[in-house]
Amino acid sequence: MTLLKSNPYFSAGFGLVGVGAGLALLRRGSTALMQYGKRQLYVSIELPSTDKSYWWLMRWMRDKAPRQQHLTIRTSQQRDARGVMQTDYEFLPGTGQHLLRYV
Numbered sequence: 001m002t003l004l005k006s007n008p009y010f011s012a013g014f015g016l017v018g019v020g021a022g023l024a025l026l027r028r029g030s031t032a033l034m035q036y037g038k039r040q041l042y043v044s045i046e047l048p049s050t051d052k053s054y055w056w057l058m059r060w061m062r063d064k065a066p067r068q069q070h071l072t073i074r075t076s077q078q079r080d081a082r083g084v085m086q087t088d089y090e091f092l093p094g095t096g097q098h099l100l101r102y103v
Contacts, residue, residue: 058092070094 047054055074075089 055092059090061093062091070096 047057058074070093071091072094073089074092075087077085077087079085
């Protein structure tokens with residue numbers, strides 16, 4: 001047994017195993033902490049496009065997060081009393097997952 005303790009290669013191997021195990025535990029712990037934080041701080045909303053508040057939420061997202069990269073266009077046409085067609089469009093956030101910061 002003293003032969004193993006006095007062997008520098010053997011003791012260095014145990015040191016490396018200990019450091020590796022410690023780093024693996026630290027990584028696993030940080031991952032678990034991040035998942036717990038996401039569950040506590042993030043809110044998931046499912047809103048179908050047929051809901052009346054869908055376009056309200058899209059406009060709110062457009063105003064609160066102006067740097068959206070995936071956009072969709074909503075076009076609306078109205079005919080006035082003279083018969084002239086007026087076309088309006090607005091750029092809104094596209095479908096998918098969005099991360100918003102609500103302050």
